[in-house]
Amino acid sequence: MATTIKSLRRGAARAARRYGIFFAILALWEFAAKSGLADSVYLPTLETVAGALYDLWVKAFLFTHIMVSLTRVVTGLAVALCLGVPLALLLGRIFPASFARLEALLRIFALVNPYCLFPLFVVFFGVGETPKIAVLAWVSLWPIFFSALSAFKNVDPILVKTALATRATPFSLFRAVILPASLPSVFHGVRLGVEMSFFILIAAEMTGATAGLGWIIHNAGALNQVDRIYAAGVCVVFLGVALNWFTLYLKRGLFFWDERRDPFSTMAPGGARRPVGRGRLAIAVAVFLALMAVGAWRIFEAERLLNDPSTVHEYHVSRE
Amino acid sequence: MNFYRKYSCVLLFLLLWELLSRLALINPVFFPPLSAILQTAFQPPLSGTLPEALWASLSRALPGFLIATLAGVPLGLALGVAGGSLKELSxxxxxxxxxxxxxxxxxxxILFMGIGEAPKIAIVAWSCLWPTLFGSMNAALSVNPSLIKAGRAMGLSRAGLLAKIVFPAGFPLVLASLRLSLGYSLFMLIAAEMMGASSGLGFLxxxxxxTFQxxxxxxxxxxxxxxxLALDASLRLGGRLYRGRLPEERWNSPGD
Known part of the structure; x- marks a missing residue:
């Protein structure tokens, strides 16, 4: 009994240390909005934001928008992975000499802002989802490519020589030496890419989309519905934190030996209590595929709502 | 590596672009030849607006980047060497x-500041702050702890410890994070200028x-x-000059 209370108390103290400042900031927000320190039109109270969140969910298809945003990020990322990793393998391992020549060109490509080329993307990919996904893929391609490239190039040569001395075939060299040695770095690039493409996604949805969280914020801004800006903003932050935690969870489980510190987290590297085994990985993949399926369905749903005269008003304004 | 070898592919790419477009092997409406683009850039309407837009963008990106650096590097380094409780709190x-x-x-x-320069600089500063802060924190964490202990033993103040030991020793990682955030600054700024601005490269x-021009x-x-490219190169040059002034072997610097 006494030990239970003690451990509960210790847990509570830890939670207070971990989340204390965050809740203090929320309390400060509430206080500033309530007391009129900040204009309550521009800084709505927390309960107003919660109300707007509920309102968005019930009346304005919030779930659809969340799924649309998520699906876009993940699809862009998948495309970037499918392009970036083989390209890095090709240039880093198979033709390392030609990379030295190509490097300057690729560094310039990485600096080309896909936003500025949006009309070209539209010309080549049409108007629907594809140009947006192409922008996201372009954005996340470069961090993935460059970190994968440096990983492939920097595989410890002694390991490679040892493997070659045992007459490893190129395939088994790749599977048993190069891949395990460079996967942590590839994943590091994926995390950079997720971060970057989620930032850019919101901007892309604000400028040229008819669905997604960025679109809600933009639309709410145009209609002067301040509480909805904040409500959709809460969703964006929540989704960002969730994505970050999910990739961090995978990283700590799959690459627990990776000593590299993380660019978007204060957590110490490595040290998962239990590595992610096959079972948990299978569950993660299944959840992921289910999310993608729901997302794809929701993208069609958003299109339908927008084109149906009986729902289009609700879709855009939905205040009543 | 000599200059020719390094940039041969860039030259080849530009040449190929020019040729394919001139020969109409790729559609010259969508891919105008490079010479035509340069010609347009140096002719009156654009030769006036392009430098103006460049100036407008730089006067947003650089202050934002500077604010983020001045805030993020010291804060990140301080958090890196701080005790466990402060880390847990933050x-x-x-x-x-x-x-x-x-x-x-x-x-x-925009709600609070209105549409002007301030929100644009603020979002550049905000997006640069995080890679800088986390990167500097990781840089401080990777500094050889015996150096820090030695500094403490010799009676350095906290600020002195950061300036004399943690910053120089973690400098390569700090520089890497600054390069990342400089890239972010341009990226975010261009998008912001496309969303709500009447000047700058993004707006242009x-x-x-x-108008489909x-x-x-x-x-x-x-x-x-x-x-x-130019900003990144100047940052790297600055970093090299700074590192040139450090007694290199003594620092045992990681990650470079």
């Missing part, structure tokens, strides 16, 4: 705030997009990429 709020999207912030800041690109669009894309 970890969750930092993670949440780092996920506050700059464009979301843009819409909120958007404006030529909307592809040559000015390509010209602004080229200028943006060149500016990014």
């Amino acid at each position: 970890a969750f709020p930092l993670e949440v705030f780092s996920q506050v999207n700059p464009f979301l912030l843009f819409h909120v800041l 690109a958007l404006n030529s997009q909307e 592809l040559r000015p669009m390509y010209a602004s894309v080229l200028v943006i990429a060149l500016v990014g």
